[in-house]
Amino acid sequence: MLQGLDEGDARALHQARVASRRLREILPVLQVAPDVTSRLGKRLRRVTQRLGVVRELDVLCLLIEELAASGRYDQQAMRKVAAFVGEERKRARARLLEKLPVDELRRIAGKLGRVAKELKTSKKAARDWHWAIDARVTHRALALKTALAEAGSLYLPERLHTVRIALKKLRYAREVVAEAGGVDMKAEFRSLKRGQDILGRLHDMQVLLDRVRRLQASLTSADSVMSRRLDSLTNGLENECRRLHARFMHQKAAVVAVCDRGAGWKSGAGDRRAAS
Numbered sequence: 001m002l003q004g005l006d007e008g009d010a011r012a013l014h015q016a017r018v019a020s021r022r023l024r025e026i027l028p029v030l031q032v033a034p035d036v037t038s039r040l041g042k043r044l045r046r047v048t049q050r051l052g053v054v055r056e057l058d059v060l061c062l063l064i065e066e067l068a069a070s071g072r073y074d075q076q077a078m079r080k081v082a083a084f085v086g087e088e089r090k091r092a093r094a095r096l097l098e099k100l101p102v103d104e105l106r107r108i109a110g111k112l113g114r115v116a117k118e119l120k121t122s123k124k125a126a127r128d129w130h131w132a133i134d135a136r137v138t139h140r141a142l143a144l145k146t147a148l149a150e151a152g153s154l155y156l157p158e159r160l161h162t163v164r165i166a167l168k169k170l171r172y173a174r175e176v177v178a179e180a181g182g183v184d185m186k187a188e189f190r191s192l193k194r195g196q197d198i199l200g201r202l203h204d205m206q207v208l209l210d211r212v213r214r215l216q217a218s219l220t221s222a223d224s225v226m227s228r229r230l231d232s233l234t235n236g237l238e239n240e241c242r243r244l245h246a247r248f249m250h251q252k253a254a255v256v257a258v259c260d261r262g263a264g265w266k267s268g269a270g271d272r273r274a275a276s
Contacts, residue, residue: 029132
């Protein structure tokens with residue numbers, strides 16, 4: 001994805017960010033020297049964060065286009081918001097190339113490649129890493145269940161955001177287990193993905209709502225007509241957020257069930273040892 005990222009490709013940026021998250025999930029469970037894991041983890045976290053700023057604005061621009069095309073919102077207000085977010089996106093992309101040059105990403109990729117080669121020849125890594133994965137998945141499942149309990153049934157954006165992040169981390173950890181042990185967990189993935197999609201859409205709406213309010217606060221008294229148009233847009237977005245929250249509440253039981261099964265998930269290594 002690095003070439004596309006250098007060229008400003010939105011899809012490449014998204015895929016690079018997802019890859020950085022997945023690498024961060026697997027690094028701590030591998031039998032790699034702690035100092036190497038720590039350094040690579042910190043560098044990958046910076047990559048995720050810096051790509052995330054632009055990715056969020058890419059998503060906002062697509063969401064604005066979608067909402068404008070639906071015809072359910074004031075078109076003048078949508079054009080004003082689109083221009084406002086578009087300028088912010090342009091500035092963010094310029095900062096990204098300054099703070100996260102593609103050469104740095106290539107250096108990180110090179111280091112990860114060398115770590116992978118070392119692991120292929122390490123018998124200790126082959127023996128022990130499955131146990132670490134199983135423990136990590138259990139930890140992620142418990143963290144998500146705790147976040148769900150703390151979020152409760154009320155519409156509390158910050159707590160729902162915590163749930164979304166915990167859900168995403170559990171899904172990535174489960175992907176590692178499924179690939180390591182050849183375990184079919186399609187039903188569990190569907191439940192997690194459905195919940196993640198709903199909360200992701202809710203988060204995007206909340207971020208857009210924040211931008212609309214920020215734009216409205218920047219208007220002068222001479223822009224009273226536009227301010228009223230933005231009021232109407234704000235009301236519409238708030239209603240959509242509540243609707244999405246209600247959808248997630250219907251999905252919540254399925255996500256909790258996946259968490260409850262988390263302690264029993266195994267990468268397959270334990271079963272193979274027992275059989276031998």
